[in-house]
Structures are given as C-alpha cells and as structure tokens.
Amino acid sequence: MTALPLTLQRGACPALSAPMMTGDGLLARISLIEAISPEQLADICRLALTYGNGMIDISARGNLQVRGLSKISAPRLDAEVRAMKLPLRDGLAVEVPPxxxxxxxxxxxxxxxxxxxxxxxxxxxxxxxxxxxxxxxxxxxxxxxxxxxxxxxxxxxxxxxxxxxxxxxxxxxxxxxxxxxxxxxxxxxxxxxxxxxxxxxxxxxxxxxxxxxxxxxxxxxxxxxxxxxxxxxxxxxxxxxxxxxxxTTGNAAASPFELFVLSDGLHAVGIGPAFGQAEAEDLIILCDEAARLGIKTLKPALDHSLLFFGTEIACRTLRDFAHANGFVTSTTDPRGHIAACSGSPACHSARIATHEIAAKASAECADLLDGSFKLHVTGCPKGCAHPQPAALALCGTADRVSLIAEGKAADQPFAFSSFADTNATLRRLADLVRSERRPGENSAACLARIGSDRLAAAATGRP
Ligand code: SF4
The missing domain is CATH 3.30.413 (Sulfite Reductase Hemoprotein; domain 1)
Incomplete structure (x- = not known):
C-alpha cells in the first residue's frame, strides 16, 4: 500500500492524496473541475461510509471533503476515487463559475x-x-x-x-x-x-x-x-x-440557493447541507431522488451547495424533496447566512461546537440573518469558514468566546461571552438590531451604524 504524505500543519491544504489531520481523523479533499452524475456522488458517499466516519463537507469553494479517515483507509479512498475516473482537479486551482x-x-x-x-x-x-x-x-x-x-x-x-x-x-x-x-x-x-x-x-x-x-x-x-x-x-x-x-461586470455574487434558468431550456437548482456538512446517507437519499427524477448531472459549488441540472419540473421537485429532508434550498433560510467551520469535536483546534451554536442562532435570530452578511461562527481565530472580514463573528478562544464586528476572526473583539452564554449574547445583539433598524435598513448596515461600543454594551447586558 502506498504511504500518503500526511498534512498536519494548520494552514495546509488537504487533497485526495495528501489528507490533513483534524479532530475526527484525516480529511481528504475531492476537487472536481466538471459536473458528475448523482450516481457518482452517491458512490463517493458510500466510500465515505466505508473508509471515513460518514461525514462529508461541501466547502465554501465547492470542494467535497471526506472526514474521519485513518492512515489505512485514506489510501484506499484515494485509490477507489481515482478508479472512478472522475474529472478531478490536477495541479493549480483555477476556478470558473459553476x-x-x-x-x-x-x-x-x-x-x-x-x-x-x-x-x-x-x-x-x-x-x-x-x-x-x-x-x-x-x-x-x-x-x-x-x-x-x-x-x-x-x-x-x-x-x-x-x-x-x-x-x-x-x-x-x-x-x-x-x-x-x-x-x-x-x-x-x-x-x-x-x-x-x-x-x-x-x-x-x-x-x-x-x-x-x-x-x-x-x-x-x-x-x-x-x-x-x-x-x-x-x-x-x-x-x-x-x-x-x-x-464591466458588477460585483454582486448571487446565492446558489435558487432555481436558475439556463441555455436550451436547462434549469439548475442549488441545494446544500446546513453549515456545509452532511451525513453521507442523507446525500445518498438526495442523489437517488435526483436520479429518479431524471437529473443527470450535478456540481458541488460555492457557498457549500450542490447544483443539480435538469428540467424545471425535476429541479422544482428535487428542491421540495430536499427542503422536506432538512437541506438548505432557499436564499431566505437563515442557515445559509451563517459561515460555521467544523468546530468541536471535528477539529482539534476548535474551542466551541460551532454547528450547535449556529443551529440555535438560525432558529433564534432569523431576523438578524437577513442575507446582508454572513454570521461567522468559528472554532478558533484561524477562521477557516470565512477568511474575509464579517459584519459579526463569534470566535472560540481558550476560555471564552470573542465577538468581533467588521473584522476577521483574529481581529480585536468588541466584547466577550462565556461559552454557556454565547447564544443568549447573540440574541441580545439581535434584539438590539431589531429595535434599532431603520426602515429599509439591512442587518449589516444596522450593525455598522450601531457601532462597537453599543454592541459591546448590549452583548454584556448593560443598559
Ligand atoms: S477555524 Fe475551525 S476548522 Fe479551522 S482550525 Fe479553527 S476550529 Fe478548526
């Protein structure tokens, strides 16, 4: 069996043949440059169940990541994925819109x-x-x-x-x-x-x-x-x-969680697992339904999405099915407006359970999450899920959670919260935005106008 180079340092880039160690084992990335079929994605999911822990990420850039591999199983996954003759990226990442x-x-x-x-x-x-x-x-x-x-x-x-x-x-x-x-x-x-x-x-x-x-x-x-x-x-x-x-083109990047009308009567629909992570069994069910509806191709795409290509009726039916099965299918789903890294326990650097916090936040602070910004919930200051500045970020540190406005995870916090109080702190900020929001103002603009001092006062419950 071929030994794989293990990538252990933070900041490294995992690949299919160079898996990276995380909190739940090795993580291997599958980068595709063309569409694959639902059947092929279902096969990748089966490999994730066989060789990994059954969890699959779809990254913000649209890469598939198989989690929970071991030193023994990672080379087997590598060999089996290569045997599938998928359109794997080889060399420099040169990306085009999906x-x-x-x-x-x-x-x-x-x-x-x-x-x-x-x-x-x-x-x-x-x-x-x-x-x-x-x-x-x-x-x-x-x-x-x-x-x-x-x-x-x-x-x-x-x-x-x-x-x-x-x-x-x-x-x-x-x-x-x-x-x-x-x-x-x-x-x-x-x-x-x-x-x-x-x-x-x-x-x-x-x-x-x-x-x-x-x-x-x-x-x-x-x-x-x-x-x-x-x-x-x-x-x-x-x-x-x-x-x-x-x-010249505008800068606005649309959300993938839409129904798109394409050339020659083709349609595409964007569907994604909450916070970019799915259980392989759930993806297999989704892929089986897509195949049953006659959908022939899909692409993992930006914003942790899968774009399925087919007729309008097939895309609409699959979207309804995915929604009923807990996937993000709409631009109004607050879960799609949170960038959360794997967090604890999946990543050994994480100080907080990011997905738990994010799930509560999407249920409790839906009006704050209006799509005008990504709430960044990160297990540590590295900020993998959102390397660029965010209007609001929650970052796990050794002994508490830091809150950052208009910045990256490692930037100066405006306030801190205890681990146990994280979601309550966020609710207080959401309450402040709700009471301060001007007609027509979105959450990002409102947060920026309120400013760090008043956000800090609200976060700590000061009048
Ligand atoms: S940002 Fe999240 S996934 Fe990245 S190293 Fe920190 S805890 Fe791990």
Missing part, C-alpha cells in the same frame, strides 16, 4: 483561459498550497466573494480585468488586458509568486509593487507587458482599453 457555458448572461466563456492557465502553470513549483486563480466570465452566479490570489473578470468579450488578492470587492486592480495577453501575464505573476516562496500570496504582489511599477519579467517572456501596461491600475480600469463602464 454555471459557465450554460449561462446566456455570461460576458465571456472563461473555460478556455482557465484551461490554458492550468496547463501553462504545470511546470511552476513552490507556490502556496492554497494558491487560487479565479476566471469569472460574469453571469448570474459569480465567484466574487471567494478569495483569489489572481482573479480575472470579463469586462468585454475579449477583455479581462486582472485583480490581485482578496475578494473581487477588496482586491486591487492590476490591469485590464486583451485576451491574448492574459495567460502569459498570469504565468508571469505566478512565477513571481513562486520566487517569493510558498507563503507568498496574491496580496504580496500588491504590497511588492509600487503604483504603476512594471512586473519584472524575463526577456524570454512573451507576455508583451511593458512598464506602461503592467502595474497596479490607478485609473478606472474600464478606461484603460476604452471599454465602456456598462461593459
């Missing part, structure tokens, strides 16, 4: 560029394990809220905005490029990142480059970049190639 190629509202098809970048990056070694490139052609379901080291966003049929670090909103615009320059430019940037070491991320390129400083590239580079054309843009990128602002 409806791409089926979405008539897409500005440009990102798949040829994504494939070219994937291929051209194969020889680059020494990149950070979680290095991610997003190629987003626009459309109804975008990847704007996912962090990316390098992000390409279509601003015209053959023009792409290149951004570095962060989400689409927080990233820095690097340039707007003709399609013919995109692959070489991205490869130049990846090589530069590799030369900075395996901790370097896209945001480090932003720090390392002065405004309008050219990216150093070798004379053999065919990128065609010049000092004038490659740099952090300081002007509206839509002006750089004469594209009109109306051609």
């Amino acid at each position: 409806l791409t190629g089926m979405d008539d509202s897409e500005i440009a098809d990102p798949r040829p560029l994504a494939e070219a970048i994937r291929e051209a990056s194969r020889g680059i070694t020494g990149l950070a394990p979680k290095m991610a490139v997003v190629v987003d052609g626009g459309g109804i379901l975008r990847l704007s809220d996912l962090l990316a080291d390098i992000r390409l966003v279509a601003v015209g049929k053959h023009d792409w905005k290149l951004l570095l670090g962060g989400t689409e909103q927080s990233a820095r615009v690097f340039n707007v490029l003709r399609e013919t320059l995109v692959v070489d430019t991205v490869i130049d940037l990846l090589k530069r990142l590799a030369s900075l070491g395996d901790k370097a991320r896209g945001r480090d390129l932003v720090r390392g480059l002065a405004v309008n400083e050219a990216v150093p590239h070798t004379s053999s580079s065919s990128s065609g970049l010049s000092r004038a054309s490659a740099g952090i843009a300081t002007v509206d990128p839509s002006q750089m190639l004469g594209t009109s602002p109306s051609m």
